[in-house]
Amino acid sequence: MTYRPTGKKKAVWSGKNAVLLIHGGAGAINPDKLEGRKEKQCLDKLRQSLIAGQKVLSSGGSSLDAVVAAVKVLEDSTLFNAGKGSCLTRSGKVEMDAAIMDGATGASGAVTGLNCVRNPITAARAVMEHSNHVLFCGRGANSFARKTARKAGLKIVDPSYFVTQKSWRDLERILKAEKEAARTGISVDALTTGASQGDGASPWFCGSHKYGTVGAVGLDDRGNLAAATSTGGTTGKDPGRVGDSPIIGAGTFADNGSCAVSATGHGEYFMRCVAAHQISVLIKHCGGDVAAAAEKVIFDSVGRAGGSGGVIVLDSLGNFATPFNTRGMFRGVLGKNGEIEVAIF
Numbered sequence: 001m002t003y004r005p006t007g008k009k010k011a012v013w014s015g016k017n018a019v020l021l022i023h024g025g026a027g028a029i030n031p032d033k034l035e036g037r038k039e040k041q042c043l044d045k046l047r048q049s050l051i052a053g054q055k056v057l058s059s060g061g062s063s064l065d066a067v068v069a070a071v072k073v074l075e076d077s078t079l080f081n082a083g084k085g086s087c088l089t090r091s092g093k094v095e096m097d098a099a100i101m102d103g104a105t106g107a108s109g110a111v112t113g114l115n116c117v118r119n120p121i122t123a124a125r126a127v128m129e130h131s132n133h134v135l136f137c138g139r140g141a142n143s144f145a146r147k148t149a150r151k152a153g154l155k156i157v158d159p160s161y162f163v164t165q166k167s168w169r170d171l172e173r174i175l176k177a178e179k180e181a182a183r184t185g186i187s188v189d190a191l192t193t194g195a196s197q198g199d200g201a202s203p204w205f206c207g208s209h210k211y212g213t214v215g216a217v218g219l220d221d222r223g224n225l226a227a228a229t230s231t232g233g234t235t236g237k238d239p240g241r242v243g244d245s246p247i248i249g250a251g252t253f254a255d256n257g258s259c260a261v262s263a264t265g266h267g268e269y270f271m272r273c274v275a276a277h278q279i280s281v282l283i284k285h286c287g288g289d290v291a292a293a294a295e296k297v298i299f300d301s302v303g304r305a306g307g308s309g310g311v312i313v314l315d316s317l318g319n320f321a322t323p324f325n326t327r328g329m330f331r332g333v334l335g336k337n338g339e340i341e342v343a344i345f
Helices: 036-058 063-075 120-130 138-152 165-184 267-273 275-285 290-304
Strands: 002-006 009-015 018-027 096-102 108-114 135-137 213-219 225-231 252-254 260-265 309-314 328-335 340-343
Touching (some): 009 290, 018 260, 018 309, 036 063, 036 213, 063 225, 096 120, 260 267, 309 328
Antiparallel strands (some): 096 225, 213 260, 260 309
16 A cells, blocks of 8 residues: 655555545545544544444455445444535435445446435445336435335434534525625635535534545455445535436446446536546556546546546455545545555545
């Protein structure tokens, strides 16, 4: 495992012999405002996520089971913007998105606008395994989840479960900023002012921009890859807005012949670039260099278009990369030898 400086680009991790990678969002995370206790809480939760996935893999479980286990830990924590503590739309509602993909078969499942399943990633998996479809949205996603709950083992909860005092404060802050912007003529973009997305990303913690998506990519002992991504969206987003997380090929992708990818960032740009699939294509057809492919997409395709964020990428040989063009990205790596490393900057 190496830590590779890339000149004017942000330093990124890349290396070999990984079996599980996770992320908890990327953004303008300000180290000067990073409180020691909060930083420790975030790093500890990242470790817990990797340990959950490690338990699955070490017992011979599948990469699909491992990425779900890892993501569930992050969804259950209000430190990250997914599951409990998700951001609120401008109308004060929770609309969560998630996706999962099996690199061995190409099977995929995704949900958008979900508000009734404790762990949205399990609802995405239910779509993959208990329907003939790939993506359910809004009312249809919630209806499907309730109908499939017993068979798929989904935990149905009231939408109020996901809402925290902090998510309300964040929404109030955004709406207040919009009113002030309208008065002064200064533009405010809710997609990039969600500085407080997740307790770990409060304004005093991160600075100005934080994209609160969580995700995992895994490799099991049969050589199969899987990817999973889950998000609460962005504070103050318009109802019905969907980002890249549940879009197969944009924010989530897995193919044993190339790699598994989970993205975090300004979703509109990742969708326009079809970022996750573009990384896969570069690896499959342009030399197989995971780090080079991932960095090219993040710094060139996404970055030059004006977008920001990062990705975690893993291939079937255990080669991995975690490039980001933001100030930081919550992330962690589990090696084949059981070594765990987590970082923010």
